[in-house]
Each structure stands twice: as C-alpha cells, then as structure tokens.
Amino acid sequence: MSHKCKQLPDKPLYGGGILKGQEIDYIWVRSWVKITDIESTVLWVVVGTKETCGATVIAREGCWSFVKGGFYLEAPLNTSVLHFEDYNGRNVHIEVASMSLQQFSEEQWRAHQDKAIQQVRKRNSIITVTDRHGAKLQGAKIKVEQISRDFPFGVAISSAILDNPSYQKWFKKRFTVTVFENELKWPSNEPRPGTSNFKTADKMVEYVTRNKIPTRGHNIIWQDPVFAPSWARNLTGERLRQFATNRLRTVMERYKNKFIHWDVNNEMLHYDFYETKLDDRNASLKFYQMAQAVDPNIPLFLNDFKLVESCGNGSNVDGYIAKIREFQRNGIKLLGMGLEGHFFNGVNPVFSRAVMDKFATVGVPVWLTEVDVSLKYGLEKQARYLEKVLREGFAHPGIGGIVIWAAINHQGSCWQMCLTDKNFNNTLAGDVVDKLLKEWHTGKLTGKTDSNGSFSFSGFLGNYRVTVKHPLRRRFKTTVSLSKGVGPQHFQIRTSHKNIEWGMNCRVVAFSGEKVTTVVTGDS
Known part of the structure; x- marks a missing residue:
C-alpha cells in the first residue's frame, strides 16, 4: 500500500505549549516523529512504564508521522520525561520535532465535553x-x-431475558440497542461439525424483532482460536475454509436483514488464526467479500479491543485505518469500526479521544461496542471509570452509538461489570448509567x-x-x-x-x- 511520504514536519500546534504550575489532570501531547534504520514500526509515547502510554503511531523510514495522544493524571508523576520508543523494544533512531503540550484541569476537560455534547x-x-x-x-x-432518543445507547443481553419479565422491563426502560453476549457465536451455533443449533438464537432474534430493538450481529467468526469451536481449532487448509465459509453463509442467510451490523471476523488484527491456518494473507478480506455478497445492505464491522482503551501493537488505530482502506480498495462498500472498550488498564480519556479523532476521519460508522471496566478496580472505581468512558464517547462527534458489555446471565451475574444485582437493583455502575441517561434526556x-x-x-x-x-x-x-x-x-x-x-x-x-x-x- 502506498502512502505519501511527508518530507517536513508541520509547525508545532498552539505555539508548542508550556506546562505551567497549575492543577493538571489531562495533558495533550502532539508531535511529529521520523525513524531511520528500519522500514516501519509502531512507536509509542510513554512516561515511565507501559501503564502510562499516551500515544502510538506507525512510523515509516524517512517520513514524518503525526503523533497525537496524551495522559490522564490521577496522581502526580514521579518523572517529567517523555519517552518515544519502539513498541517492541528494538533499537530505532527516532527524530522528534514540533512538540506541543496542552494542559487541562478536570473542570476544563468536562467543560469541553459539555460544549461538544451541546453541539453534536x-x-x-x-x-x-x-x-x-x-x-x-x-x-x-x-x-x-x-x-425517544436519537443516539443509540444500549447494553448486551443474554438468553436469560427471554423468560424474565423483570429483565425485560429493566432493559426497555433504559436502552435502545443491544447485542447478544454469546448466543450468536459459532461454538453456540455449531457445537459439533455439521450439527447446527440455532434454537436459542432464533428465540432471541424473534424477541428483539418483536420489540423493535436494533441489534448488532456479533459475531460470525473469531480470529482468536480460543473462541473458535473446539473441533475446528486443529483444522487446516481447505477443510477449515469449507467449515468457516459454511458458517458465514448459514448464519447470515438465516438472519439476513435482521441485524444493524455484522462483526464478520472478530479481533482480526490481534490474532491471525485464519491467515495462518488457511495459508492465505487475504483470508479476512475474502470473508468480508463473502459477507457482502450475502447481506449487502448491512454494514460489516471490524471489531477489536485495545484500541480505544490503551496502547497496542498489532491492534492500533493506524493498523485498523490501513485495514479499512485496504478493504475499501477491494470492493467492500459498507464498513464500520467497532471499538470494544474493555478497560483493564485504567482509563485515559486523552488517549481515547485521540483514537476516536483518528477513526472519525476515515468516513465509516464508529461505535463503542463492548464497554466495561475490570472488576479488579472495585465497585467504586469501576463506576467512576465507566462514567469517564461514557462521557468521552457520548461527547465525541465521531461516535455513532454505545453498547455496554454487561449482559446478565441466568445466575444473575455478569462477565466483568454488572449494572444491577440479580433482583435488578442498581449497582454503582448502574447508578452511573441512570444518572447519564437522565442528564442526556x-x-x-x-x-x-x-x-x-x-x-x-x-x-x-x-x-x-x-x-x-x-x-x-x-x-x-x-x-x-x-x-x-x-x-x-x-x-x-x-x-x-x-x-x-x-x-x-x-x-x-x-x-x-x-x-x-x-x-x-x-x-x-
């Protein structure tokens, strides 16, 4: 793929910026970087450790690339030195130019969000x-x-909703869009080779159709082999291709025009199961071409984690933008980008906003598709982090919808984050959601x-x-x-x-x- 090589960096934004001795909660970092001695690599900007990464960029030899990101400071830093490094730790010569810094207090950052919400x-x-x-x-x-609301705001559901009126009432009171947690995934639909089981999925599709709930189709196949059917993990070559192709056509023909999006090959840049097993670097592209032929009116989403949440190597914003453009050049007309939003390494609204800014320039729908915060932070911090994520997403003009990953199973529990207990009394995270729904109404x-x-x-x-x-x-x-x-x-x-x-x-x-x-x- 050809890119125009930028020979000179732009001038620094905002005159470069100076961090003054006032309260600082958020720092924007923008600069231009150029590498030598290596054709291309992922660079990241860190303060000390991986947990404080603020930006990534795919840099190419001899060309200036723009770095945009920053840091959310929950506590004072023990260092004021920014490091520009190769993500994989290799020795790379890096030139940095036109650095600019901007600082914001919590109040200033919130005021910007509120202004953006008013505008968009x-x-x-x-x-x-x-x-x-x-x-x-x-x-x-x-x-x-x-x-009724224009902005799609929803939560994942499980089959437990089918025979639970309290679950149904709780959902309908708050949400306008959904996704099935596991019921549409390949292992659920084909537990043994050639044996289909769509009984539960059919009931759920009937439920959301009857109640006019727009629903995301998640997912057709999954690039992570852990989430392929156990019997398919050791298949290779033509046999794997036949089963995967049959899976795609069977589920998409069965539910044609029933979903608002299809996640075709989930988390495709984090893993390379199909490219490796099929010995075909274009395996994912071919799956999307098949999907477009079966259900041509529905956007086909690329969906992955560690994009909006924190810095990543294979799954970074530049890598996915390149993949979107590759698919578009090869005839995929309706594409979308799903930013999962599983926050396991704290939250960094500056980094998240920079990622959303980049994706918003591509011209495809962008959604936050699986938002949750790890339980390891405890319920209070989990709720506080969730509010920051939801406010940032809702305020961003490039985000077309938000789905929270908090499906309630038959035992009344959830994967990482619940919005209610088993009796549908709010958790602290649920209180945050209700507060924001009221505020945004x-x-x-x-x-x-x-x-x-x-x-x-x-x-x-x-x-x-x-x-x-x-x-x-x-x-x-x-x-x-x-x-x-x-x-x-x-x-x-x-x-x-x-x-x-x-x-x-x-x-x-x-x-x-x-x-x-x-x-x-x-x-x-």
Missing part, C-alpha cells in the same frame, strides 16, 4: 403556532416532552408562545410529543423529530379548529435551511 447531541428548536389562516397565536401553552419543558407565536428550546436529538393549548382553542397533541442539522430547527404548527371535544387537526412543517418536511396529524 442537541439542537435548538423553535415551535411556531398559527391558526389555519397563518396568523400567529400568542399565549398558547406549550408542553414539550422527549419520547430533555425531559418535559413548558412555556407559552411569545408575540411571534413562538416557543424556543434546546433539546437532545430525538422524537418529542408537543401539546398545545390556547385560551380560544381546544388542546391538541402532535409529534416532531429533532434531528441533526445546522442552526435552529423550526416547526410550524398550523391548527384548524374542529367542532368536537378534544379535536384539532394540525399541520406541522419542520424546516431547516432549504429542507422542508410536512407532517399532517389527525385528532389528538
């Missing part, structure tokens, strides 16, 4: 009420209530139209129920959809009185810029 997850709206002749109605009482707003017949509000994107009552007219209800766009979104509600109790017809005209949408509703 909310929108200003103006509702104007008129009579059937277009005359604007002043003094009409308005109630605006958000009834407009709720109910009330007021009166002004002299222009207008009522203005700022709300989270989604659907709203609008109730209007004027002293000289009867009350009525309608729904409007607050969607992404530039500038305020205008809704014109034109009423026409009907001679029945509780009866009004209204026409809602939603317009922003040059786009106009008309919705006609009947009696309330």
Whole structure:
C-alpha cells in the first residue's frame, strides 16, 4: 500500500505549549516523529512504564508521522520525561520535532465535553403556532416532552431475558440497542461439525424483532482460536475454509436483514488464526467479500479491543485505518469500526479521544461496542471509570452509538461489570448509567408562545410529543423529530379548529435551511 511520504514536519500546534504550575489532570501531547534504520514500526509515547502510554503511531523510514495522544493524571508523576520508543523494544533512531503540550484541569476537560455534547447531541428548536389562516397565536401553552432518543445507547443481553419479565422491563426502560453476549457465536451455533443449533438464537432474534430493538450481529467468526469451536481449532487448509465459509453463509442467510451490523471476523488484527491456518494473507478480506455478497445492505464491522482503551501493537488505530482502506480498495462498500472498550488498564480519556479523532476521519460508522471496566478496580472505581468512558464517547462527534458489555446471565451475574444485582437493583455502575441517561434526556419543558407565536428550546436529538393549548382553542397533541442539522430547527404548527371535544387537526412543517418536511396529524 502506498502512502505519501511527508518530507517536513508541520509547525508545532498552539505555539508548542508550556506546562505551567497549575492543577493538571489531562495533558495533550502532539508531535511529529521520523525513524531511520528500519522500514516501519509502531512507536509509542510513554512516561515511565507501559501503564502510562499516551500515544502510538506507525512510523515509516524517512517520513514524518503525526503523533497525537496524551495522559490522564490521577496522581502526580514521579518523572517529567517523555519517552518515544519502539513498541517492541528494538533499537530505532527516532527524530522528534514540533512538540506541543496542552494542559487541562478536570473542570476544563468536562467543560469541553459539555460544549461538544451541546453541539453534536442537541439542537435548538423553535415551535411556531398559527391558526389555519397563518396568523400567529400568542399565549398558547406549550408542553414539550422527549419520547425517544436519537443516539443509540444500549447494553448486551443474554438468553436469560427471554423468560424474565423483570429483565425485560429493566432493559426497555433504559436502552435502545443491544447485542447478544454469546448466543450468536459459532461454538453456540455449531457445537459439533455439521450439527447446527440455532434454537436459542432464533428465540432471541424473534424477541428483539418483536420489540423493535436494533441489534448488532456479533459475531460470525473469531480470529482468536480460543473462541473458535473446539473441533475446528486443529483444522487446516481447505477443510477449515469449507467449515468457516459454511458458517458465514448459514448464519447470515438465516438472519439476513435482521441485524444493524455484522462483526464478520472478530479481533482480526490481534490474532491471525485464519491467515495462518488457511495459508492465505487475504483470508479476512475474502470473508468480508463473502459477507457482502450475502447481506449487502448491512454494514460489516471490524471489531477489536485495545484500541480505544490503551496502547497496542498489532491492534492500533493506524493498523485498523490501513485495514479499512485496504478493504475499501477491494470492493467492500459498507464498513464500520467497532471499538470494544474493555478497560483493564485504567482509563485515559486523552488517549481515547485521540483514537476516536483518528477513526472519525476515515468516513465509516464508529461505535463503542463492548464497554466495561475490570472488576479488579472495585465497585467504586469501576463506576467512576465507566462514567469517564461514557462521557468521552457520548461527547465525541465521531461516535455513532454505545453498547455496554454487561449482559446478565441466568445466575444473575455478569462477565466483568454488572449494572444491577440479580433482583435488578442498581449497582454503582448502574447508578452511573441512570444518572447519564437522565442528564442526556430533555425531559418535559413548558412555556407559552411569545408575540411571534413562538416557543424556543434546546433539546437532545430525538422524537418529542408537543401539546398545545390556547385560551380560544381546544388542546391538541402532535409529534416532531429533532434531528441533526445546522442552526435552529423550526416547526410550524398550523391548527384548524374542529367542532368536537378534544379535536384539532394540525399541520406541522419542520424546516431547516432549504429542507422542508410536512407532517399532517389527525385528532389528538
């Protein structure tokens, strides 16, 4: 794959930046690096140890590469020296130029998140009420209530939900998207070669379809041999290819158009099971080409861990961006990127934001797909870390959805992180989720139209129920959809009185810029 070789570094951002003697919780690090003596390698930026890695980049000999990342400081550092090193510990000559540093307090970082949320997850709206002749109605009482969210926010589920009304109620109250924890994986669906078992998966697909819950298809095959069927791990060559191809076609044809995404070959850059066993460096590409042929309208996701969580070697942001572009050049039209988000080495929101920034430039959907925090931190720190991760993801304009990895099994437990106990009482992590869901919801707003017949509000994107009552007219209800766009979104509600109790017809005209949408509703 050819890349344009950058001959000179750009000038340092922000004039280079100076770390002053004030409270520092977050540090942005940006610089340009160039290597010699080796064709290419992964470089990382660390302060002392691997646990304090702040950035990675794939550098190429003789070319300047941009490094972007930083550090979240939970405690004072015992060193102020940044190290630029080869990830694998090899001796490499590294030149560093145009270094820039920026510091932020906790309050400053949070203020930036809140500003970003206001810009990308909310929108200003103006509702104007008129009579059937277009005359604007002043003094009409308005109630605006958000009834659904635009941003997909969900949690994994297990088959335990099928016969547990409490589980179902808990999920439906909070979440709008899901993924099956294990029920769609190859070992579950083909426990013995040639013997299919989709009984549980069928029930779960029927459940989410009946309840209109968008669901990710996770996963078709898995690059880690530990998660291949035990009987398939020692297969090689054509026999493995036949079984893997049959697995892909069987599950995708069975559930065609049932899922919003497909994770085709899970964690493909962390491992190389199929490339090695099939002796084919293009094995993963061929699986994606087969998947596109079977279900061409559904985005095919690349999904991996240690991308947004912490520094990685094989599974790094540059490696996956290169893989996405390789797939696109080879005809894969609908691709997506899943950042799993299993946080086992603390959290570093600066690093996470830098990774999301890079992926956002590629032009494919990017989701946080399996977010959890290790139980080893204890429940309080686990919850605190979870909040930081969720805020960072929700605030980032490049993130299209978030799924938490906290499926509840039949015993009432979870893999690493539960949001409830077995009786569906919140854990501390569950309290965090409920707090954020409330914070990221407009709720109910009330007021009166002004002299222009207008009522203005700022709300989270989604659907709203609008109730209007004027002293000289009867009350009525309608729904409007607050969607992404530039500038305020205008809704014109034109009423026409009907001679029945509780009866009004209204026409809602939603317009922003040059786009106009008309919705006609009947009696309330």
